[in-house]
Amino acid sequence: xxxxxxxxxKVGAIFDAEQFIAEPRELYAPIEYTLRxxxxxxxxxMLLMANALFGGDEQQVRNAALGIETFHNFxxxxxxxxxxxxxxxxxxxxxxxxxxxxxILSGDTMFxxxxxxxxxxxxxxxxxxxxxxxxxxxxxxxxxxxxxxxxRMGLANVSIDNYMDMIRQKTAVLxxxxxxxxxxxxGAPADEVERLYAFxxxxxxxxxxxxxxxxxxxxxxxxxxKTGQDIRDNKISFLPLTALKYANEEQRxxxxxxxxxKDNMDEEEKVRRVLAxxxxxxxxxxxxxxxxxxxxxxxxxxxxxxxxxxxxxxxxELMETLNGRKK
Amino acid sequence: xxxxxxxxxKVGAIFDAEQFIAEPRELYAPIEYTLRxxxxxxxxxMLLMANALFGGDEQQVRNAALGIETFHNFxxxxxxxxxxxxxxxxxxxxxxxxxxxxxILSGDTMFxxxxxxxxxxxxxxxxxxxxxxxxxxxxxxxxxxxxxxxxRMGLANVSIDNYMDMIRQKTAVLxxxxxxxxxxxxGAPADEVERLYAFxxxxxxxxxxxxxxxxxxxxxxxxxxKTGQDIRDNKISFLPLTALKYANEEQRxxxxxxxxxKDNMDEEEKVRRVLAxxxxxxxxxxxxxxxxxxxxxxxxxxxxxxxxxxxxxxxxELMETLNGRKK
Numbered sequence: 001x002x003x004x005x006x007x008x009x010k011v012g013a014i015f016d017a018e019q020f021i022a023e024p025r026e027l028y029a030p031i032e033y034t035l036r037x038x039x040x041x042x043x044x045x046m047l048l049m050a051n052a053l054f055g056g057d058e059q060q061v062r063n064a065a066l067g068i069e070t071f072h073n074f075x076x077x078x079x080x081x082x083x084x085x086x087x088x089x090x091x092x093x094x095x096x097x098x099x100x101x102x103x104i105l106s107g108d109t110m111f112x113x114x115x116x117x118x119x120x121x122x123x124x125x126x127x128x129x130x131x132x133x134x135x136x137x138x139x140x141x142x143x144x145x146x147x148x149x150x151x152r153m154g155l156a157n158v159s160i161d162n163y164m165d166m167i168r169q170k171t172a173v174l175x176x177x178x179x180x181x182x183x184x185x186x187g188a189p190a191d192e193v194e195r196l197y198a199f200x201x202x203x204x205x206x207x208x209x210x211x212x213x214x215x216x217x218x219x220x221x222x223x224x225x226k227t228g229q230d231i232r233d234n235k236i237s238f239l240p241l242t243a244l245k246y247a248n249e250e251q252r253x254x255x256x257x258x259x260x261x262k263d264n265m266d267e268e269e270k271v272r273r274v275l276a277x278x279x280x281x282x283x284x285x286x287x288x289x290x291x292x293x294x295x296x297x298x299x300x301x302x303x304x305x306x307x308x309x310x311x312x313x314x315x316x317e318l319m320e321t322l323n324g325r326k327k
Numbered sequence: 328x329x330x331x332x333x334x335x336x337k338v339g340a341i342f343d344a345e346q347f348i349a350e351p352r353e354l355y356a357p358i359e360y361t362l363r364x365x366x367x368x369x370x371x372x373m374l375l376m377a378n379a380l381f382g383g384d385e386q387q388v389r390n391a392a393l394g395i396e397t398f399h400n401f402x403x404x405x406x407x408x409x410x411x412x413x414x415x416x417x418x419x420x421x422x423x424x425x426x427x428x429x430x431i432l433s434g435d436t437m438f439x440x441x442x443x444x445x446x447x448x449x450x451x452x453x454x455x456x457x458x459x460x461x462x463x464x465x466x467x468x469x470x471x472x473x474x475x476x477x478x479r480m481g482l483a484n485v486s487i488d489n490y491m492d493m494i495r496q497k498t499a500v501l502x503x504x505x506x507x508x509x510x511x512x513x514g515a516p517a518d519e520v521e522r523l524y525a526f527x528x529x530x531x532x533x534x535x536x537x538x539x540x541x542x543x544x545x546x547x548x549x550x551x552x553k554t555g556q557d558i559r560d561n562k563i564s565f566l567p568l569t570a571l572k573y574a575n576e577e578q579r580x581x582x583x584x585x586x587x588x589k590d591n592m593d594e595e596e597k598v599r600r601v602l603a604x605x606x607x608x609x610x611x612x613x614x615x616x617x618x619x620x621x622x623x624x625x626x627x628x629x630x631x632x633x634x635x636x637x638x639x640x641x642x643x644e645l646m647e648t649l650n651g652r653k654k
Contacts, residue, residue, distance in 0.1 A: 027472040
């Protein structure tokens with residue numbers, strides 16, 4: 001049976017074989033730049049694994065793998081512009097390396113290029129597969145809007161339920177959608193597809209919650225990002241929202257004040273004080289428990305899928321890798 | 328036989344019956360605003376006409392009509408942001424009424440909503456139809472990039488061929504694509520589809536050249552835009568490019584200098600001097616001749632299509648309306 005490395009290498013080879021540059025170069029150079037930056041490429045990897053889980057033909061999902069990753073990179077490109085993030089994968093983002101208009105238009109074109117990949121492949125299930133892709137895309141946009149809304153609402157007015165709904169749309173549905181599309185190409189039965197989708201949702205939620213945790217507690221040298229960036233940015237994440245659940249009145253007041261602080265406070269002092277509050281509440285343990293629960297729910301969904309156990313191995317490996325990730 | 332008014336009313340009714348608002352409202356309110364502004368809605372009208380030309384079922388193209396117009400409005404929304412245009416159809420553009428991020432994300436969502444409409448309709452031709460739509464979308468993006476490139480290149484370095492290639496992609500392929508999609512739904516033979524597409528391309532070129540002409544010579548009260556806005560913006564259009572063809576050395580120098588002028592020149596003085604140059608070259612006649620030629624080529628393509636003559640009437644009416652348009 002193939003292992004996780006097989007699929008990661010496969011996805012790497014698919015991207016290496018692809019030509020992204022075209023005319024006009026001003027439009028396509030940023031697209032090639034973005035798609036060549038690499039990243040973990042988890043979504044196409046999962047799509048291939050899901051296809052193999054139900055005995056699908058690997059050649060048939062090559063284009064879908066390209067499509068889902070191209071779409072994901074389009075969302076990153078526009079998100080980085082909207083969030084004014086200067087770096088992505090340690091490199092300058094498109095809007096900083098080029099300009100805003102280039103980021104807008106190259107992003108739009110990448111969305112269409114994702115469609116071009118999906119439309120290359122004939123399959124009797126085309127309409128259902130494309131609907132799955134497109135409804136996922138719409139949910140990702142809705143999730144991004146909700147994330148932007150949180151900033152305006154402020155920490156005190158966002159609930160953990162609001163937050164879980166947001167990360168479900170912004171992050172989890174695309175992982176789940178990649179699995180679903182892979183399974184649909186393989187002709188998997190509807191109820192197995194839905195179980196795999198549920199696995200992807202819980203995996204995605206756990207993945208994002210872990211991302212939030214690493215922001216506060218990750219090893220900068222390993223994680224690749226500066227610890228506490230979310231705190232500096234007053235970014236509402238699973239950490240402060242969970243902290244509010246455990247805070248006493250005094251701690252609550254302090255946390256809300258720190259997350260409302262603008263440029264009038266020393267950033268490192270703010271990070272130090274927020275982390276001290278978290279420490280006092282033993283927040284790390286509570287977060288790790290919540291993440292473990294989410295992974296456990298995902299594992300149960302995977303257990304429940306009717307497929308040869310050895311075929312599930314790569315997805316189990318992937319889950320354990322994500323579970324243990326330090327970056 | 329149905330006339331042009333029938334199709335315009337039909338498209339109006341299709342849009343009136345549609346619900347565009349959804350949650351989160353911050354995302355969908357600008358989408359509803361944009362789609363309710365109306366405009367000429369030529370593309371869905373042409374799609375319906377093309378479908379009827381080959382005896383198609385009007386109900387089958389309802390969603391495609393919504394899809395093509397939603398896509399068109401997405402491109403306007405992002406173009407207005409990139410071009411920093413404050414007004415569209417006499418109303419504030421989305422990025423001015425809301426903000427830049429809203430314009431980016433609502434635009435992205437509109438692109439996906441266009442796909443949702445197209446994906447609602449089952450048809451054995453789905454893959455071909457969606458490929459036509461998507462390749463059209465990519466060409467529109469390429470055309471917009473070329474248009475932005477022109478600004479950097481400067482008037483002296485853009486040829487009329489460059490310009491025709493740009494407006495073919497930015498404007499004409501979407502009109503032609505709308506016709507092609509309508510015809511494909513009706514099951515029209517491939518060579519007739521291509522003839523109809525060619526008709527759409529020449530109609531689209533004529534349409535854009537006329538837009539350029541109206542900028543310089545339109546009646547502000549009728550056209551709805553201030554005369555000479557392209558001149559104020561140093562916008563490279565068919566007018567200055569054609570003028571360069573007729574200019575003597577002295578006129579050429581003056582025109583290039585005027586189109587390179589930045590804020591150091593009184594805008595109305597600039598408009599006056601450019602229009603005086605055009606006048607001296609009798610430019611209006613030359614442009615009108617070029618537009619008439621383009622309409623004539625379009626007419627011949629339409630003549631060559633094998634379909635009942637009465638069924639061509641709405642498209643002929645539309646062409647004559649566009650030909651005689653003052654706005």
